[in-house]
Amino acid sequence: MAYALILFPLIGCLCLVPRRSKSWATSILVFVGLLTSGFSLAQFIRPEQTAYLAGYLKIDTTSRLFLALINPIFLGIAVYVLSRVNATPSLRTGIRRFSSLGLLFLSAANLVLISNHLILSWIALEATTLAAAALIVRTDVPDSRRASWRYVLFSTVGLGLAILGFLCLSKAMGGTASASTEPFLDKLTGIAPLASGIWSKLGMSLVILGLGTKLGLAPMYNWLPEVYDEAPPSVAAMLAAIQFNCALVLLFRIVGAYRPSHAELITNLLVVMGGLSMMVSTFNIIATHNVKRLIAYASINHAGVIAIGLGIGGGATYGVLLYAISNAFIKAILFLAVGKIKANYQTKDTRRLPGLLKDLPYSGAFLMVGTFALLGFPPFGSFFGELLVLSALVGSGHMLVFGVFCMLIIMTFVATGRTIFPMIWGEPKEARNWPKQTFLSAAPKIGFLAALVVLGIYIPPSLNALIKEVAQTLDQQ
Template structure:
């Protein structure tokens, strides 16, 4: 019931934004709901046994290790977004005039995302992910520019096609199990536990799983259906970019984890090869675009494609890579939250997104510069961040599984990404300043969430409590870890 309260909070908060127009009231509701949701989800995560599973709302929703972890993660990110929006509305009169509509739509988006994370039924989860697409599109063109409207349409079309492909995959899964000894296929998670999959109609099952992986991959920005991501992440407001990159992304990641948890696609060679191929292709695509990128927000968007590719490769390798994938996915969400929120601060200060026009951020915007530097280090996989250890675990699993060709190509491509990102961002951080040096504009409301995110990133790498490690291991075991 406590998780049900977490899900209900953003919905009731959204209702409170209707009626009398008041910027302060909307902002207070936004921040209050975000903090309350995070505290609620964190308490449930901290005090629930790892193996505890409970269902509610007629078994449509579930509280298990995966849902509790990802709910806490997206709630933490949403809290950071709320504090960022609060600060922007306080310092930007133009933004304040549109804040009530934005808050209402953001709370609707978060409500649906929470429901998707807690869902206990594959079709319901699919419907809710589709609903997040509908809720996110108006947020993308919040500023009503022609380019942002075009980006919203591209996002909507690609997402709709990807989720449509995934739905066809679920239909094929149903056809693939029809008439087997296991009976009709149920899409309730708890009814899939322990099911033995027959081999009489394996091709239908393989095709269904392949389409589901490809469809969800489109939503994650994996190659070849990645074209929507750079433009959408660039043209959406920074707060919306974080919602897409660290909230919706993780709702889809959890959906993919659920597929692995209950349909065991890691035992199907076709799916493993599919994940490895599209993962490496995504890293290749991101490497090429990072080399030629001129816009720092797009640069990080391309790096997001690279991150999705690493996760896909890790899922394809399986076994001991599973723990690394879970750790990497969590770190990835926090890294993107730090970087995109910091990009918003930089853009608000200097009114440019071009890399060549910014030098020496560590001197001109000391606090934001430090967070940008930290985010870049974590993005590139430096120790001691969780992303470093997650990536190392994936690479070790490649060697253990004798995937030497994959290991070689993976190392080559990630090296290109590393060098290209460093070449583009290091002058931004440490170069000779070409703007005035001032602490003006470094608001505490935008610094606090980044400080919190960086602390979590470091804890994932430096010291992970035994209970947290057991939680991650439990989730990794569920998706095929050994």
């Protein structure tokens, strides 16, 4: 099963090598998305806790949860791409390149989740970066090239710091009996608490800083708005909903293993980085009039909430997981909805897009619901996730962080509402007759929305049990 999740996208990629495959490129993309979604959901329902490839690959509880998240999201994005290509035949020009890079990205993302080896996970995360860098570039748009280079620059620095951190952590293990063992993730939990001293602290700090860069956390966050803005909406959705979760899973694994020996360092670093991220994103949300940048800054804000919750641990961990899963769906909905809006209006300026609910009802409705979920309204999972993080902050006595957190989410709410609500409910500037939206283009967003509501209203017992299990592995003290 684990092999299928990595190999099927690669086989799909090989099928796209012949030039004549252009006509069925999107079908291959959707078909592979269907296959991997099926396999990941089968793994979710009927888990097989087997190690593959001499223990280098393993599907554990964390991978099961996130595989079942990213693969259906990829399928949704593939369906969206199919609908865009059907509606706009000129997009067929670059579709073979897009599909093959997208499949490479999916294969590498699945490998990040399935890998049971620290360095292998790192290699796979780097592979997602290389594929995404090429996906961001649209050769006729200079700004997209600049954004892609910025993405490569920050990712290389972030991943470089992360691997340096892994090496420092491994050096810290040098004096222990387990020095000769490979950094297998399932064994890390047993040997990590033995690590202590300056190398271990330095390593942990570098890993958090490096992976924090991939998540868009302050201080190295400023690649994210430009990249999400310039990337095609489907690629922005891949980065925000898939790659973000891959980096997050790697951070979860490290934090879970090292929390017993480095609780204070982890809490301090993550809370400071999370708080700073929330702060910078809030001020930027106030200032921007670009709808894609606004969602990008909201992503930084969410990364901040996740970092704070992960740093606090305890009761917040379940909330963090719920929040991270919900946010993957929210970002996918919002980027795909904005993609549709931009395709029609040819602008991202919120001031030039009033009255979407009247003018472009489906996309306007998705934007509206996505924004409510983004702001943490009930009945969405993000609401409960945020609530759990807040109550854990109070419970653990972090009252200052709680105060700042509340102030920032109120400011974010007001700023986002001030910018987005006129777009949704205002009066359209002129009457336009848009082509009717097909079911195919709305289907992925409807699916994501359904998942989002389920997470908020009724979490199926099997999913709830899995989230609790993952939270436990993250919280072993």
